[in-house]
Amino acid sequence: EPEVTQTPSHQVTQMGQEVILRCVPISNHLYFYWYRQILGQKVEFLVSFYNNEISEKSEIFDDQFSVERPDGSNFTLKIRSTKLEDSAMYFCASKARTGLYEQFFGPGTRLTVL
């Protein structure tokens, strides 16, 4: 069964460093998402991506964040200069097409900023 994969499973970085979180969505899917979950809090939407551009972003997704689909298979989230409060579990998700279709989630990357 196809699944969304994410690497690494755990990333530790120093405050101020750049990190790139990687996701491989399901191959025929068209919509891609990033969500995050700070420990003890709810899962929050960051950004959605369709047709090689951002279709929607939340107020959390500021200039420190960027997304890219560099090669038609990977979907990346870059945090330019990490802050302590960026420590969270980051989930990638993908969806087949427009409308009410299931978003399939990856297992997440736990980002720890020291």
Added chain:
Amino acid sequence: AQSVTQLGSHVSVSEGALVLLRCNYSSSVPPYLFWYVQYPNQGLQLLLKYTSAATLVKGINGFEAEFKKSETSFHLTKPSAHMSDAAEYFCAVSDKETSGSRLTFGEGTQLTVNP
């Protein structure tokens, strides 16, 4: 703006007992509603979804949920809990009029099943 409230961050039941996880939503447009489950060290897995076709929705693993517009609720139930049901459960709402369909999640409910 949409929001979801899950009453009870922790629910504990005995094996074989009824599971009831509560979810109330707020949405300015007719909502799409979802329940996801997260097992330890895994991603979110869809249990079931409400799409306005039927108010009682059946999902995987014996779970079901009923959409009640008058109560703005979408509670998740299972008649008989199994040890393997122990996990965290998330209720989520989506604005059906937004093609990107971001999900707005509740706080989550940790379900413990006691032998």
